[in-house]
Amino acid sequence: MIPAIEIRGLRKAFGKQTVLSGIDLNVPAGTIFALLGPNGAGKTTLIHILSTLVAPDAGSVRIAGHDLVGGKDGVKRSISLTGQFAAVDEVLTGEENLRMMGRLSGLSASEAKARAEELLRRFDLTDAARKRVKTYSGGMRRRLDLAVSLVVRKPILFLDEPTTGMDTHSRRALWDMILGLAEEGVTVFLTTQYLEEADQLADRIAVIAGGKIVAQGTAKELKARIGEDVLELRDERDEVFREIPTGGSVGEIKRLLDDLVRSVPEGARLNLRRPSMDDVFVALTATPKEESVS
Amino acid sequence: MTTRTLAPAQSKSASFGAAGAVFIGRSLRHSLRNTEALMMAILLPIMLMLLFTYVFGGALDPSGHYVNYVVPGIILLCAGFGSSSTAVDVATDMTNGIIDRFRTMPIASMNVITGHVTASLARNLLATAIVIGVGLLVGFEPSADFLEWLGAAGMITLFILTFTWLFAAIGLVAGTPAAASGYGFALLFLPYLSSAFVQTDTMPTWLQWIAENQPITPVIETIRGLLTGTPIGNQAWLAVGWCLLLLIIAIVWGSWSFRRKAGRR
Numbered sequence: 001m002i003p004a005i006e007i008r009g010l011r012k013a014f015g016k017q018t019v020l021s022g023i024d025l026n027v028p029a030g031t032i033f034a035l036l037g038p039n040g041a042g043k044t045t046l047i048h049i050l051s052t053l054v055a056p057d058a059g060s061v062r063i064a065g066h067d068l069v070g071g072k073d074g075v076k077r078s079i080s081l082t083g084q085f086a087a088v089d090e091v092l093t094g095e096e097n098l099r100m101m102g103r104l105s106g107l108s109a110s111e112a113k114a115r116a117e118e119l120l121r122r123f124d125l126t127d128a129a130r131k132r133v134k135t136y137s138g139g140m141r142r143r144l145d146l147a148v149s150l151v152v153r154k155p156i157l158f159l160d161e162p163t164t165g166m167d168t169h170s171r172r173a174l175w176d177m178i179l180g181l182a183e184e185g186v187t188v189f190l191t192t193q194y195l196e197e198a199d200q201l202a203d204r205i206a207v208i209a210g211g212k213i214v215a216q217g218t219a220k221e222l223k224a225r226i227g228e229d230v231l232e233l234r235d236e237r238d239e240v241f242r243e244i245p246t247g248g249s250v251g252e253i254k255r256l257l258d259d260l261v262r263s264v265p266e267g268a269r270l271n272l273r274r275p276s277m278d279d280v281f282v283a284l285t286a287t288p289k290e291e292s293v294s
Numbered sequence: 295m296t297t298r299t300l301a302p303a304q305s306k307s308a309s310f311g312a313a314g315a316v317f318i319g320r321s322l323r324h325s326l327r328n329t330e331a332l333m334m335a336i337l338l339p340i341m342l343m344l345l346f347t348y349v350f351g352g353a354l355d356p357s358g359h360y361v362n363y364v365v366p367g368i369i370l371l372c373a374g375f376g377s378s379s380t381a382v383d384v385a386t387d388m389t390n391g392i393i394d395r396f397r398t399m400p401i402a403s404m405n406v407i408t409g410h411v412t413a414s415l416a417r418n419l420l421a422t423a424i425v426i427g428v429g430l431l432v433g434f435e436p437s438a439d440f441l442e443w444l445g446a447a448g449m450i451t452l453f454i455l456t457f458t459w460l461f462a463a464i465g466l467v468a469g470t471p472a473a474a475s476g477y478g479f480a481l482l483f484l485p486y487l488s489s490a491f492v493q494t495d496t497m498p499t500w501l502q503w504i505a506e507n508q509p510i511t512p513v514i515e516t517i518r519g520l521l522t523g524t525p526i527g528n529q530a531w532l533a534v535g536w537c538l539l540l541l542i543i544a545i546v547w548g549s550w551s552f553r554r555k556a557g558r559r
């Protein structure tokens with residue numbers, strides 16, 4: 001299959017600060033790809049490069065078969081971007097924003113109007129359609145921002161932390177929508193700080209840290225590397241003083257507890273929880289060399 | 295939200311003209327909704343006309359014909375103020391994520407700027423019409439025939455376009471809307487240092503030199519000549535030359551900075 005996104009040896013530095021130091025990635029068409037990484041890992045920088053906003057220092061990138069440097073127009077024709085921070089016109093109303101983007105995407109006035117109405121309905125914004133975006137709440141603004149990216153369907157959709165700041169209901173609805181888009185053949189490249197989100201949505205996940213992809217694979221493969229559940233030990237003041245990754249089986253946890261009973265202080269309490277982004281990150285960055293688990 | 299989104303596939307995009315029209319419409323909406331700037335565009339000409347005619351007019355020219363002298367100056371002063379908000383509009387767009395969205399679309403995103411320029415032109419032509427209207431009410435007696443009116447309108451339009459583009463370039467270069475507004479302020483002093491309000495030969499020699507060799511004076515003299523029949527001489531050529539030169543500089547400077555800023559937020 002032709003990959004929708006093909007990245008080879010991509011590098012980018014801002015002044016003396018190297019942000020991306022050799023990224024290689026392949027995203028097959030029609031799949032959902034999640035890029036997982038902590039603050040400042042370079043997720044936004046990578047998305048900006050892939051969406052033609054920032055020029056890379058080195059490396060080659062092909063988007064939907066178009067070269068990022070030589071075929072910028074072809075790339076722009078194939079992509080749609082929802083950035084990390086809402087990119088909507090504050091002075092206009094929600095409806096006017098959608099209609100404007102529809103017109104800019106080549107829809108006729110009546111097509112743009114119909115499309116705006118449909119999207120407002122889908123994103124629960126019909127009541128606020130005629131209000132200026134300035135008066136929107138953060139979550140409403142985010143939903144409008146996403147709606148704007150879907151005014152016309154492009155083969156590749158970039159979403160930079162799409163659900164940050166959304167309530168649970170909107171987040172689930174957006175997840176469903178992303179899954180639906182992938183079903184229709186849209187390639188979705190998203191970044192997130194939540195393992196759960198990557199887990200729920202992505203066909204493949206890559207973890208970025210220190211300017212490199214430190215691991216990639218399916219959610220299952222990644223979790224196999226960090227264990228199923230994390231055993232947390234808390235002292236009397238309810239502060240976590242130890243975290244132990246486990247395979248999650250009863251036998252393993254019993255053996256672990258048998259050992260711990262002898263070593264932990266009196267009054268220590270335990271708690272089992274799912275691995276968090278931090279755990280994945282700590283586990284995966286412990287081995288600095290890139291290593292594909294697939 | 296529903297489960298499935300069936301976005302219609304679309305690979306074509308708006309033509310250059312269609313995108314331009316969309317951006318002009320957007321900027322006009324912005325202008326109409328920025329109540330302060332709109333009030334300023336309407337009230338400032340009225341207030342300045344009354345101020346210069348009734349408060350300063352008597353002292354500057356006791357014969358009572360000062361209004362004939364000052365109309366071109368007030369037109370330019372208002373056009374300066376009116377176009378200065380373009381710097382803030384452009385800087386606001388450049389620091390908001392929306393510019394990134396436009397840049398990732400297969401359209402000429404520089405049209406965002408030409409949209410603001412066109413809206414400024416519309417606002418300032420309205421302000422000019424108000425200056426002339428109020429002027430006529432308080433005793434302005436233009437001697438222009440149809441062709442001279444046309445010439446004056448052309449000169450004023452070219453001047454507004456030049457000033458607006460200069461402010462747009464300032465908005466593109468400035469890092470923030472506040473900085474844009476600060477840098478733009480300097481340009482607004484130019485009309486005072488010209489023949490707009492007093493004849494240059496009343497100024498000290500060094501100032502006279504500045505006043506006679508800066509772009510505003512020939513523009514004022516040209517408009518004044520066309521509207522009230524004072525001698526123009528070579529001022530018209532100087533005025534058009536100055537405006538075109540500054541216009542080209544502003545467009546080149548602005549476009550360069552627009553491209554350079556890509557992804558530099």
Ligand SMILES: Nc1ncnc2c1ncn2[C@@H]1O[C@H](COP(=O)(O)OP(=O)(O)OP(=O)(O)O)[C@@H](O)[C@H]1O
Binds near residue numbers: 014039
């Ligand atoms: N235009 C720029 N100029 C200089 N440094 C930059 C620029 N953009 C990003 N950086 C730096 O690059 C690094 C990576 O930033 P980036 O925004 O890509 O991280 P991120 O993974 O998206 O983080 P977050 O999760 O906080 O959004 C940061 O250290 C940031 O300071």
Ligand SMILES: [Mg+2]
Binds near residue numbers: 044084
């Ligand atoms: Mg980011």
